[in-house]
Amino acid sequence: MSRRQNPSPIxxxxxLTSEGPKPSAIDEAAWTGKEHIYVASxxxxxxxxxxxxxxxNVGAVFVILFYAVALAVEPIAPYHPDLVDANYSYRPPTTIxxxxxxxxxxxxxFIYGTERERDPRTLSLVFSENTAxxxxxxxxxxxxxxxxxxxxxxxxxxxxxxxxxxxxxxxGADGQGRDVLSRLVYGTRISMxxxxxxxxxxxxxxxxxxxxxxxxxxxxDLVIQRLVEFLRSIPTVPLWMSLSAALPVNWPITRxxxxxxxxxxxxxxxxxxxxxxxxxxxLREEEFVLAARLSxxxxxxxxxxxxxxxxxxxxxxxxxLAIPRMILSETSLSFLGLGxxxxxxxxxxxxxxxxxxxxxALAPWLLSPGVxxxxxxxxxxxxxxxxxxxxxxxxx
Numbered sequence: 404m405s406r407r408q409n410p411s412p413i414x415x416x417x418x419l420t421s422e423g424p425k426p427s428a429i430d431e432a433a434w435t436g437k438e439h440i441y442v443a444s445x446x447x448x449x450x451x452x453x454x455x456x457x458x459x460n461v462g463a464v465f466v467i468l469f470y471a472v473a474l475a476v477e478p479i480a481p482y483h484p485d486l487v488d489a490n491y492s493y494r495p496p497t498t499i500x501x502x503x504x505x506x507x508x509x510x511x512x513f514i515y516g517t518e519r520e521r522d523p524r525t526l527s528l529v530f531s532e533n534t535a536x537x538x539x540x541x542x543x544x545x546x547x548x549x550x551x552x553x554x555x556x557x558x559x560x561x562x563x564x565x566x567x568x569x570x571x572x573x574x575g576a577d578g579q580g581r582d583v584l585s586r587l588v589y590g591t592r593i594s595m596x597x598x599x600x601x602x603x604x605x606x607x608x609x610x611x612x613x614x615x616x617x618x619x620x621x622x623x624d625l626v627i628q629r630l631v632e633f634l635r636s637i638p639t640v641p642l643w644m645s646l647s648a649a650l651p652v653n654w655p656i657t658r659x660x661x662x663x664x665x666x667x668x669x670x671x672x673x674x675x676x677x678x679x680x681x682x683x684x685x686l687r688e689e690e691f692v693l694a695a696r697l698s699x700x701x702x703x704x705x706x707x708x709x710x711x712x713x714x715x716x717x718x719x720x721x722x723x724l725a726i727p728r729m730i731l732s733e734t735s736l737s738f739l740g741l742g743x744x745x746x747x748x749x750x751x752x753x754x755x756x757x758x759x760x761x762x763x764a765l766a767p768w769l770l771s772p773g774v775x776x777x778x779x780x781x782x783x784x785x786x787x788x789x790x791x792x793x794x795x796x797x798x799x
Contacts, residue, residue: 446716448793449716449790449793449794450793452792452793453789453790453792453793456788456789456792456793458785458788458789459785459786459788459789459790459792459793460789461782461785462781462782462783462784462785462786462789463782463786463789465778465779465782466779466782466783466786469591469595469779469782470595472588472591472592473591473592473595473596474592475551476588476589476591476592477549477550477551477557478549478551478557478559478560478561479560479561479588480560480582480584480585480588480589481546481560481561481562481563481571481573481582481584481585482546482547482570482581482582482585483547483549483585484581484582484585484586484588484589484748485581485746486547486581486582486585487579487580487581488570488576488579488580488581489579489580490519490528490580491517491570491572491576491580492528492576492577492578492579492580493527493528493575493576493577493578493762493765493766494517494528494530494572494575494576494580495530495572495575495766495768496572496573496574496575496768497514497571497572497573497575498514498515498532499512499513499514499540499573500512500513500514500515501513503534503537504534509539511539511540511541512539512540513537513538513539513540514537514538514540514564514569514571515532515533515534515536515537515538516532516533516535516536516537516538516568516569517530517531517532517533517569518530518531518532518533527765536569538564538566538568538569538571539564539565540562540563540564540571541562541563541564541565542561542562543559543560543561543562544559544560544562544563544564544565545558545559545560545563545565546558546559546560546563547560570582572584574587574768574771575766575768575769577756577766577769578756578762578766583753583768583769583771584771586748586753587750587753587771587772587775589748590748590749590750590752590753590772590775591750591775593660593743593747593748593749594730594733594734594749594750594751594776594779595730595779597660597663597664597667597729597730597733597749598726598727598729598730598733598783599726600664601664601667601668601671601729601733602668602671602722602725602726602729604664604665604668604672605667605668605669605671605672605675605725605729606672606675606718606722606725608668608669608672608676609672609673609674609675609676609678609679610675610676610679610711610718612627612672612676613627613675613676613677613678613679613680613683614679614680614683614706614710614711615627616628616676616680616683617679617680617681617682617683617684617686617687618683618687618702618705618706618710620684624680627676627680628680631673631676631677634670634673635673639670640735642670643666643667643670643732643735643736643741644736644739644741646666647662647663647666647736647741647742648741650662650663656743656746656747659743659744659747660743660747663733663736663742663743667729667732667733671725671728671729671732674721674725675718675721675722675725678717678721679714679718682710682714682717683706683710686710686713686714687710691709692705692709692710695709716790716793716794717791717794719790719794720787720790720791720793720794721791723783723786723787723790724783724784724787724788724791726783726787727779727780727783727784727787730750730776730779730780730783731776731780733749733751734749734750734751734754734776735751736751737749737750737751737752737754737755738751738754738755738758740755750772750773750775750776751772753769753772754770754772754773754776756769757769757770757772757773
């Protein structure tokens with residue numbers, strides 16, 4: 404009797420990779436002898452799979468940079484965002500030099516002085532460089548005083564000039580001569596925090612209402628789901644506009660900020676509530692939930708300590724994908740003049756200067772807040788996609 408020979412690991416691996424579906428992290432670990440993956444926790448499996456998602460890693464780097472800027476806008480911005488100087492109205496971005504007009508190389512970057520003259524036809528300022536005046540750019544230069552987080556007094560900025568006779572505008576100036584880069588940096592704090600705070604509020608509403616709907620079912624499920632369907636049936640933009648227009652005009656900036664955040668949160672919780680409801684409908688019949696119920700655990704303990712942690716990875720991925728929607732919502736409302744208003748500074752408020760086609764034609768650098776919105780939204784979407792894929796490390 405002939406004995407059946409087992410196929411070699413190499414041939415088995417080749418047949419699976421060439422003909423079968425794409426292997427999961429568990430399958431690859433089995434083929435390569437990485438047995439430690441069988442004893443790894445779900446969070447470890449998520450981290451290993453997330454690291455292999457290149458675009459998610461790139462997005463995570465940009466997201467970290469955006470929030471780092473939001474935490475330290477005062478020292479990063481070279482000037483105060485409301486510092487007006489009519490002599491620099493629509494000043495183009497300053498050119499940074501390392502080689503002067505005589506061909507000499509400088510170790511420290513520098514800019515030339517600015518010469519201004521009026522165009523006799525358009526009466527607009529025309530700027531040119533005066534090569535006779537050289538202004539080096541220094542790191543940790545002293546500039547406009549500020550209070551970091553409202554607590555620490557300082558006047559150090561990451562870069563700047565050690566003179567008040569000239570200014571450096573890396574992203575140009577607006578119609579009032581204000582530095583666009585400084586205003587863009589200050590706008591990062593509000594725009595990025597609106598998305599984060601709004602998602603936290605909507606997550607609390609989505610988890611609580613969606614959890615109650617999926618766990619109890621019956622009348623609670625019927626009422627909550629009809630409310631979700633009603634809110635999702637209303638056109639989003641008109642609803643935002645009507646609620647934002649209801650905010651009093653004389654409210655201070657902080658009230659308007661929290662008012663806009665709450666409005667976005669009250670509308671944005673419905674998607675997460677449906678996801679949580681679907682997961683709870685399947686989890687409430689699991690054995691560990693039944694064991695917790697028989698052991699005398701309360702309903703809130705079962706939900707918070709047993710059911711929610713089991714789907715924490717999916718919740719994190721859903722929230723990460725919800726942040727860019729919040730940022731776009733705030734930007735849209737502020738751009739239309741129904742969200743945050745001056746003197747608040749956000750990306751949407753800054754884009755109001757780009758509503759005038761003539762201004763954009765003369766000063767295209769005013770669209771830089773729009774570029775920041777695109778980069779932030781793409782980075783958060785890439786990060787959310789990576790977290791969503793890593794949330795199911797056993798998937799193929």
